[in-house]
Amino acid sequence: MRSRMVLGAAAVLALVSACGSGHPGSSAAGTPSSAVTAGPSGSAVVTSLPTPSPWLQARLQKAVSDHGGDSRTARSTTVTARVGALFSHEGGTDHFCTGSVVQSSGGSLVVTAAHCVHGGKGGGYNTDVVFVPDYRNGSRPEGEWPVSRIVVDQRWADSSDPDLDVAFLVLGTVDGKKVSQVLGANKLGIGLGFTHTVVLTGYPSTADAPLGCINTTSRQSTYQLRIACKAFSGGTSGSPWLTGFDRATHTGTVIGVIGGYQEGGDTADVSYSPYFDSDVLTLYNKAVSLGG
DSSP states (O other): OOOOOOOOOSOOOOOOBOOOSOSSSSSOTTSOOSSOOOOSTTOOEESOOOOOOHHHHHHHHHHHHHHTTOEEEOOOOHHHHTEEEEEETTTOSOEEEEEEEEOOSSSOEEEEOHHHHBOOTTOOBOOOEEEEETOBTTBOTTOOEEEEEEEEBHHHHHHOOGGGOOEEEEEOOBTTBOHHHHHOOBEEEOSOOSOOEEEEEEOOTTOSSOEEEEEEOEEEETTEEEEEOTTOOTTOTTOEEEEEEETTTTEEEEEEESOSGGGGOSSTTEEEEEOOOHHHHHHHHHHHHTTO
16 A cells, blocks of 8 residues: 555545446457547547657667666656645645646646545545645645545445546645646546556655656556556555656656555555546546536
8 A cells, every 4th residue: 555544534525426337348458449538628538649759769668778667756847747745734744645637628637546535445535635746845836736626436435446546636726726727737548558658756755755767567457557666655656657748748648546456556666557447537527527
């Protein structure tokens, strides 16, 4: 388990969604889906990835060869600015999970792991959460963003299904602005298969700056991805798996979050993610309908 649950006693802010029955039985695992419908107008859900140019593919292969699985402090970039630590609002100094901004029509959506914000079977919601993007050494350069809604799959709430360990957070505004207006946002990848070179960025609870790692993902099981990245310990649950970053548009595609099998992994050097299929799209659309 990669997070420390911080269950607040404040009035419940969360809203659990009763999602459709697409899981299992959604698009074939491991096959890029051509039948997934787009989200609401402007939500920018993607269903395919462009083939990297030979030049870019060579760079990716060299990066994996040189540094695959090695983790190091991630310097502040466009990529890391959209990744943030989740804090207990009342505690103020204790970050316990990671989240990242994804594109949506409402411009106010963060994706993370469900177990970061809901205890699953027999548990309840964490109702005392703020998102702090690009947090470093006590500095909060992009502010603290309040969480107004939490959306998890009903089957996660009922049975802690590891294949549905995904949550979307609808954020409030800061100084009248939405989070994507300030930071931009990455796309959400649905049904894109299991093998991608990704950048993994997350906040260990014992550190005050994020770790970064690049490596290639693989298939753990029917609805789970796997990646080897060193030192992704407690606090990194919810860390985004970003692929296909385009330097021209400054956007990539989030195809997973640390979570799922063993709530993200029982060891710090191997991490897992639920496969983003049509159930995750349904969950996303629910969050967008709530203003995300």
